[in-house]
Amino acid sequence: MDSSGLVTEMVSMNCAVKLTFRNTASFLGVPVPSTSLDLSYSKLNLATGIITKLCQSRKSQRSLTVMVKGSRIPLYEGGAMLSSLNGAPIQPVPFILKFMLR
Numbered sequence: 001m002d003s004s005g006l007v008t009e010m011v012s013m014n015c016a017v018k019l020t021f022r023n024t025a026s027f028l029g030v031p032v033p034s035t036s037l038d039l040s041y042s043k044l045n046l047a048t049g050i051i052t053k054l055c056q057s058r059k060s061q062r063s064l065t066v067m068v069k070g071s072r073i074p075l076y077e078g079g080a081m082l083s084s085l086n087g088a089p090i091q092p093v094p095f096i097l098k099f100m101l102r
Helices: none
Strands: 010-023 030-032 035-041 044-051 054-056 060-074 096-098
Touching (some): 010 030, 010 044
Antiparallel strands (some): 010 060, 035 096, 044 060
C-alpha cells in the first residue's frame, strides 16, 4: 500500500551511474555546478542522485560514480509491463536518465 492506503505495486532502486568528464580546453578550467540526475520509467521518476560541484581543470579527465536511489515509489498502473523472475527482469526495461549541465 502507498501512504494513502491505495494498493499498488512499489519499486525501490539502488544503482550507480558512472560518468566521465573531459575538458579538452588548453587555457580554461570548467566549473561544473551541483546537478541532480533523475532516472525515470514511463514518465515516472523512480530514483534520484546528485552530482556534487566540481571544477575540471584544463586538459584533464575525471570519472565520477553517482549513486541513484529511490525507495518505495508507487507505480500505480505505470508498472504493468514490469515483471520479474526471482528478482531479475524478464525483458529489458527502458529507463531514461535525465540531467542537465550548464
